[in-house]
Amino acid sequence: MNQDDRELRNDEQRWKALVERALPPVPADSEPKCDLWPVVLARIHAEPVTSHWFDWALLSALIVLVAICPTSIPVFLYYL
Amino acid sequence: MNTHPYLRAYLAGIFVPTLVLPLILIVYITVRLVLAEPFPIERFLIFPMSVVPTLFGLWNMLYLASHERTHLQIGLYGAILPFLGAPTGALVAHSVGILQLDASGVIWFNTCHVPYALIGVGFLAGVAAYYLVWKYIVGYLNRVLGLG
Numbered sequence: 001m002n003q004d005d006r007e008l009r010n011d012e013q014r015w016k017a018l019v020e021r022a023l024p025p026v027p028a029d030s031e032p033k034c035d036l037w038p039v040v041l042a043r044i045h046a047e048p049v050t051s052h053w054f055d056w057a058l059l060s061a062l063i064v065l066v067a068i069c070p071t072s073i074p075v076f077l078y079y080l
Numbered sequence: 081m082n083t084h085p086y087l088r089a090y091l092a093g094i095f096v097p098t099l100v101l102p103l104i105l106i107v108y109i110t111v112r113l114v115l116a117e118p119f120p121i122e123r124f125l126i127f128p129m130s131v132v133p134t135l136f137g138l139w140n141m142l143y144l145a146s147h148e149r150t151h152l153q154i155g156l157y158g159a160i161l162p163f164l165g166a167p168t169g170a171l172v173a174h175s176v177g178i179l180q181l182d183a184s185g186v187i188w189f190n191t192c193h194v195p196y197a198l199i200g201v202g203f204l205a206g207v208a209a210y211y212l213v214w215k216y217i218v219g220y221l222n223r224v225l226g227l228g
Contacts, residue, residue: 043224049216058208065205071192072202077107078128079162079169079206080100080213 085227086141092221093140096213097133104128119189123176127169135165140218144227154222158214162206 066072108125111117143157150157170186173179180187185195194202222228 039226040224043226047223049220051216055212055215059212062205062208062212065201072205074107074124075202076206076209077100077104078124078173079132079165080097080128080209 085144088225089140089144089222089227090137092218092225092227093137094133095221096217097128097136101129101133120178123178124173126176127172131168131172132165135161135168136218140222144222153215154219154228155211155215158218159207159211161214162203162210166203166206 066076104125108121111119111121139158139161143152143154146152170179173188174181178189180190185193186199187193219228
């Protein structure tokens with residue numbers, strides 16, 4: 001093992017020590033007590049999204065605007 | 081699911097801009113690499129790829145933090161964002177040289193002149209779009225993630 005290899009090995013060990021100090025091991029009981037995905041699914045199916053007529057009118061106006069002026073599409077992409 | 085509410089709010093906030101990013105990349109690849117147009121379109125990408133997602137995420141975190149005091153509907157809260165985002169976007173576009181201001185309007189890419197009256201209409205359309213996006217998409221995601 002030459003000088004360069006020894007320095008590289010020292011650097012690796014120093015990095016390993018630094019990372020271990022910065023990121024403490026995750027405790028064994030840190031997992032959730034139950035599966036959370038069914039909770040998310042229940043929320044998705046809990047209440048259907050209802051919409052107001054005003055929002056439909058607003059959406060229609062936006063679609064008409066984009067149809068009349070297609071150059072507005074890049075502007076919408078820019079801000080979304 | 082009561083942990084890290086602000087992280088969940090941030091993730092719900094960045095959802096829409098993250099969906100739009102591939103569309104912007106498709107436009108970029110088509111214009112710049114396929115059609116080989118001489119527009120400096122990569123400068124256009126800075127704001128939507130870096131600032132907008134962060135702005136959406138932080139705005140949703142702010143909504144979560146302030147909702148108990150303000151009781152503002154999320155759609156209206158989102159509709160306020162263009163008042164912050166539009167000047168920021170214009171400033172970024174101007175600073176990277178894709179937007180020039182003159183007496184009658186703005187010029188995009190040194191070719192497309194847009195009068196100020198049309199910018200007003202566009203701004204109102206932006207407010208409406210943000211209102212709908214925040215009310216129906218971000219609001220829905222907030223509810224699904226247990227924030228609303």
